Amino acid sequence: MGVDGAVRPPAYQTLAEDLRAEITSGRLRPGERLPTEPQLCARSGVSRSTVREALRLLASQHLIVTTRGVTGGSFVAHPSPQDLSDTLSTGLNLLISTATAGLCDLLEVRESLEVPAAAQAARRRTEGHIAELEAALLDPAEMDVTALLATHKAFHAALVAATGNPLFELLSRPLYQVSNEREVAATAPPGFWQQVDLDHRELLRCVKAQDAEGATKVAREHITFIRTALVPPD
Structure with a gap:
């Protein structure tokens, strides 16, 4: 709860909102790779599990796609x-x-x-x-x-x-x-x-x-x- 008594959203939701804003504003373009999980942890000051939860939320909203492997990662989805x-x-x-x-x-x-x-x-x-x-x-x-x-x-x-x-x-x-x-x-x-x-x-x-x-x-x-x-x- 914040100092004003308002309930703060979970950390993963806040991170997801920040990334969503970057996608919908065009700062992150379709096909562009998101920062890696360690980079997002360092940038946002949250745990790796929080980052993964945020990415899962964005994927469920069809805003990103995640692939595995050496060249894998999370990428901005092409809008459908x-x-x-x-x-x-x-x-x-x-x-x-x-x-x-x-x-x-x-x-x-x-x-x-x-x-x-x-x-x-x-x-x-x-x-x-x-x-x-x-x-x-x-x-x-x-x-x-x-x-x-x-x-x-x-x-x-x-x-x-x-x-x-x-x-x-x-x-x-x-x-x-x-x-x-x-x-x-x-x-x-x-x-x-x-x-x-x-x-x-x-x-x-x-x-x-x-x-x-x-x-x-x-x-x-x-x-x-x-x-x-x-x-x-x-």
């Missing part, structure tokens, strides 16, 4: 929207599990991201993106709930990838990794997945035709349908 979104997913699931945020909040954020993302995807998509979207179309007559949820997630991941904007990917991916998705899916009314399938196919048609206006309209109507189908009336 998919890896970094895992950290956001943890926070999102915590909010959902504690009822701090609900389905209405989730759909509100989805709408704010998915609608402009659909328009950007229509403008920027490549033939490779089209192939990924086609491969992620639903088959409600043959798929069980697990397969439907996985395919639904893959479709939207392919859609945001088609924007060519890694920030869309980083922010959108966690929205399809919520821990209560099976519970929500269980409340879906009859015909729900069939309509989701129709929406996805129409969205694909607009993206393929590079119809940004049409993609915007379909994406907004898609969220409206999900909200109407899954959110109980007040």
